[in-house]
Amino acid sequence: MRSSTPSPATIRLGTLLQGVRQLVLNDLSHTLKGLVRLILTKPDRIGSIGKTLADQAARYPDRPALAFEGRRWTYRELNEWANRCAWALDAAGIRSGDAVGILLDNRPEVLAFVLGIVKLGAVATLINNQQRGDALAHSLRITRPRLTFVGQECLPALMSLDASERAALCEQWWWDGDEPCPSGLMDARTRLSQSASSNPPHTDLIRLHQPCFHIFTSGTTGLPKASVMSHYRWHRCLAGLGGLGLRLRPDDVLYCPLPLYHNNALTVSWGAAMGAGACLALARKFSASGFWADVQRHQATAFCYIGELCRYLLNQPPSALDRQHSIQRMIGNGLRPDIWDAFSERFGIEHIAEFYTASECNVAFINVLGLPKTTGLCPLSYAVVEVDQETEQARRGRKGHMQRVRTGHSGLLLTEITNRAPLDGYTDSKATDAKVLRDVFSKGDAWFNTGDLVRDQGWHHIQFVDRLGDTFRWKGENVATTEVEGVLSHLPQIEEAVVYGVEVPGADGRAGMAAISLKGESLNGIELAQQLRQHLPRYAVPLFLRVRRSQDVTVTFKYSKVALKKEAYNPSVISDALFVLSPEGYIPMTTALWQALSEGTHRFD
Incomplete structure (x- = not known):
């Protein structure tokens, strides 16, 4: 890939100190809050996403929590909506640990349904709404939802499964839409309207280590795999990526044009907004030509991204809207070094909180200091090891151990599996085991193989380079x-x-x-x-x-x-x-x- 600006192989001390200085002058108090929250988040503690929402609703009942196409919901309204969903699901027989599927386009109902599901201790299965036929059937088969919400816009996806197959893959299908409920489905809106809006007691029994989501990822075996997300990892992202990295304030509005079946939206963006008591402005889909106008309509002060989104925006013709916005911060991953400076300068973004993680990964890196062209640092144990370029496998020495690369060089990123950084893995235990490398540096150790090439930039910073494997x-x-x-x-x-x-x-x-x-x-x-x-x-x-x-x-x-x-x-x-x-x-x-x-x-x- 050709680059218009050189990619820094290492982080220089002067650049590092400048980042520290800016942090101390501008955001030290918010960063310390995020750090304290991160330290206090422990897997065995009582806590959940639903409890966090209920607490924020009690603390900030009239503060806007969610915005979509001209309408806003306060924290109280969103919490009551989620509660009605939870009670409706409870009446339908959904219990803690059950999977509940969600097959909808990007709209507020997704978040309300997710919250209702996790308030019961059940697991929200976020299905990619682009899946059809065999891929969709496989996703349902490996997660086994007892009930699935289907939006009217996803009816073609549902119809790609024949009636007998639908019945075998899921016990109940709940319809959410303005159109009449199709035969064989149950009307979700009717059931929710008949349910209580009080906080269900189930939420107070959930511990952080329990699963909350199934997020689908392709992996390397072909058909989708379902990675397991826990309440603990969601809250770590809230504190680490949101609190330490993005550092939102209660009056901020975070614009999210990404699909909610991605963790960038569901965990990183939503977690950052909820943790700060800020508002998440959700877009139905990303539009390069309409992006800045939509940002302006929502009066957004931050947005989330993936790298390709930034390139699309940069490829748009220059416009007065390029600077007529209130965006000060952005968070995401994949902003390539060759467009980093051009993007920041054209659109006047002060703070880019680039991060690195994956749905199945047990740690995350975050650009806390706002340094250019880096995914930042990680306080937990990781290693960048040498790779055989022909086999694309990590290289082991004569004693069977791996070798870390020198600063400035690229290698395979491994993250150590510990009590502080447990591996939730996939619903398929064999798929999880295939991603674990053992005896990497000493007998008995265990490391997660990210499958990604990264550059060791020094000072505990890395830069994403590429993906290995198929x-x-x-x-x-x-x-x-x-x-x-x-x-x-x-x-x-x-x-x-x-x-x-x-x-x-x-x-x-x-x-x-x-x-x-x-x-x-x-x-x-x-x-x-x-x-x-x-x-x-x-x-x-x-x-x-x-x-x-x-x-x-x-x-x-x-x-x-x-x-x-x-x-x-x-x-x-x-x-x-x-x-x-x-x-x-x-x-x-x-x-x-x-x-x-x-x-x-x-x-x-």
Whole structure:
């Protein structure tokens, strides 16, 4: 990836001291509050997300908690809404530990339903509303919700499962929408309207270590995995990422254009707002052209992001709205070093709280000092270790132990699993075990393998570099290559398919590319694109195709991807036919198109 500004390999002492000075002068009291809250948060203590909301509602009953499309809910109103949901679910037989699915677009009902679920000690299963068919069935199968809320906008997703399959995957389906309730579903709004608004006593029995969410992540095994989020980790994010990093005040408004089935929205943004007694302004979806106008309408003072969102905003034509806003702070991950300064300067953002974590990760890094081009620091134990570039595996020495990289160098990020940093993992214990490395530095130790390459910048700071393995990130989403390969292999034109991520100049993450072998003599690019768009989320459809006679495999019959990734879609080193995704379908790679891609001037929708 070409960079317009150099990426700092290390944090200089002068820069570090300047960050400390700004912290002391501007935000020391708020940072100390966040630090104290973080220290006092212990897994075995009584506490939960529902209790935190109830406490804030008692403390700030008339303060705005949530805003959406011209309407606001106070902390009291949001708490009562959640309570009605909790009592309705209790009457339906939902108990502590049960999973309850949520399949809705971004709107306030998601948060109300989540809160009602967790107030009972149940687990809110946040389903990606872009899933269809087999992927949706798999997500339900591995989390086993006893009841699932379905928004009317997600009816096509529900209809991608036949009636018998729906009945087998979930006992009850609750409908939330203005349209009449379809046959076989129960009307959620009617049930909530008939329920009490008082705080349920169940909430006072929940401990922080108990699970609260299922968040789906692609992982490396193909179909989605459900990571388990605990009340403890949610509150650690509230205190660490929110209190230490973003440092909101009660009169702040945090604008959230990200989907609530992502932890960036559900945990980081919502936790930061609730912890400060501030307001979360929720957008139905992100719009690059309408972003700053919407921020202005909400009078937002902060917003959350993923890296690609920032690039979209930077690619918009300059406008008077670029500076006609009240945004002072932003929090998120993936803001690439090559656009960091340009973004900050154009939009006048004073404080960028970049962080690093993952739905299944047991620790988090946060840019407490507001330093440029870093994900910040972590007070808990971690290591950046050497990687074998050919196998993309952590390298072990003669004694079987791993070696930390030198300052300024990149390696695989590992986080130590301890009582203070427990690993919640996935619903599938085998998938969790596969992410744990043992005897890393000494016999008996255990470390979580993040699967990410990071740069050790010194002074306990790191910088995200890339993802290792088969999973890559595109459009802010994790794409599992085996899932895409599975879809391709079932299509009539395809004999074999190997999927991997490749860099695209001017874009964050890696775009999908597939090396395919055909059953026939020629490729029908329009038909293939239509089929893939029907079976895959938009972000998972490969942007590039390479047509090969056969695929290379290792001695263990695994596809060899190292050379494919290096060659990418470069026609000067590839003799195979290359194709690029267009709105109409896959079209042949041309010299002009290759040139535009190389210069970073070609944009994909």
